[in-house]
Amino acid sequence: MKQFIASSLLVTLVAGAAAAPQATAPAEHWQTTWISSPQPVWGESWVLPLGMPTSLRDVTLQQPLRTSLGGERVRLVISNEYSTGPLKVGALAVRATGRGPAVPVRFQGRDAITVAPGARVISDAAPLPLRAGERLETALYLPQTTAVAGFHWNAQDTTRILPGHAIGRRGIAPTQTLTTRAFIAELRVAGTRPPQTVVAIGDSITDGNGSSIGRDQRWPDHLARRLAPQGVAVLNAGIAGNRLLRGGWGDSALARFERDVLRHPGVRAVVVLLGTNDIGFPGSPFAPHEAPASLETLTGAFRQLVEQAHARDVRVIAATVPPFEHALAGTPLQGHYSPQKEALRQALNAWIRKAGAFDGIVDFDAVLRDPTHPSRLDPALDSGDHLHPGDVGYRRMAEAIDLRALLGNTDTEVPKNAR
Incomplete structure (x- = not known):
């Protein structure tokens, strides 16, 4: 009898635990925290210089940006707008300026992706806790000859062009510095509040x-x-x-x-x-x-x-x-x-x-x-x-x-x- 009562009590406790409300993780919301509006390149006849090479090959673009809000994870948006040809991305990484190593940013689990003419692509989520107002540095490797068709002329920041696949490598001197930017169009962060x-x-x-x-x-x-x-x-x-x-x-x-x-x-x-x-x-x-x-x-x-x-x-x-x-x-x-x-x-x-x-x-x-x-x-x-x-x-x-x-x-x- 005692064994029967104990067994019944155990069943009741298990059933009660199963019926109890379970704690749920807060919903994740994606917030756009920074953008760079693309614009088409212009020719040599325009009154101002382009300030950007018209073609890039086997280089890494290091481009800084600043968050307006922070979050626990990030996604980057790559733009190939205004282009008539595909954009081949060899690799992409992002790091918080002054702290920690660069974090790889992938696309459907892969380092590389080809962006169709005129299109945008969104990266996978990458773990990178950020604060509001924090400075970041993106590194984008372009392995093939890439015609620059869309860019942002007035970055008010310094873009560095490094030779070769320079992601994660230190001490590489830039071949050129610019005050324009290209290809990185948005940064999104994950948080618990609706955007x-x-x-x-x-x-x-x-x-x-x-x-x-x-x-x-x-x-x-x-x-x-x-x-x-x-x-x-x-x-x-x-x-x-x-x-x-x-x-x-x-x-x-x-x-x-x-x-x-x-x-x-x-x-x-x-x-x-x-x-x-x-x-x-x-x-x-x-x-x-x-x-x-x-x-x-x-x-x-x-x-x-x-x-x-x-x-x-x-x-x-x-x-x-x-x-x-x-x-x-x-x-x-x-x-x-x-x-x-x-x-x-x-x-x-x-x-x-x-x-x-x-x-x-x-x-x-x-x-x-x-x-x-x-x-x-x-x-x-x-x-x-x-x-x-x-x-x-x-x-x-x-x-x-x-x-x-x-x-x-x-x-x-x-x-x-x-x-």
Whole structure:
């Protein structure tokens, strides 16, 4: 009898344990934490040098980047956009700058992959715990002759070209250093929170032209530091020379809005800083035979961006266009400014402020202008070319963004030092 009772008790305990709720691991979410918007290469007749070899073979590209949010694992996205031929990747690795060895990044369990013309590929997940704001270094080995068709002209960082398969090898001197980048288009990190993202789309001012190389001083970098405590990533979709309506250095903002802004997971808001080149390019060396833009066409393009964003429940924060009198003066590229262009800039800014077309505005014009000469950048905030801010100017721009208006949630706690 005692044996029967003991056996029955054991069965009951086992059954109860099986019925008890089991602890489950938190769900894993993938967050895009950094992007580099591709643009097509141009020929020798363009007014600016390409800054990138048109062909690469048996070299390793070392390219740095900075996370906006951290995570426990990473994926990299390789882009072969704008190319008409396949891209052969021999190997890829990533390491956190200043700590630990490089971690191999594979594709379906293999080191190598061929990327179809015009396509992107996503890597397997690689174990690499990262912090928000941490600097990384990617190493991409290209074993075969590779035509560079898509790249990013204004990296504001230093890319190193090393001879041969240099992944994991120390002390190899670069054959060339560049301030452009290519092929690495996105970094994604794994975390336990659903993704939350803000995207900045714009031209060279958003891309950080005039900021310190390798110091992450662009205004979206400063915004990322403010939003990291809330678990919100900031992606920089700036392309130098970008315009609302027309291409040139890359696809227009309207043409690339889906690719570079809306398709990312968890996008809550986009900050739009565009119009400088729509106004400044016509009649300049960048577009010498192009007719001037009109206020009607520019405002229509802004409204179309808003329609696309609102269809995805994404907030739109519009930025006023900063002043640019004397832009690039004394260089072969001067011609951005004229009194007529200044009148159009003022009219566009007045419309942005008063039209009620956006979920919020940030008045970068007021932040950056010279109080004694409002058509010029404040000398203390100017990088020196009278078109782009310097490090201090970019920091002021990010500080001017109202985070509550940006995220559209008055219940969200904003740290006092981030407001």
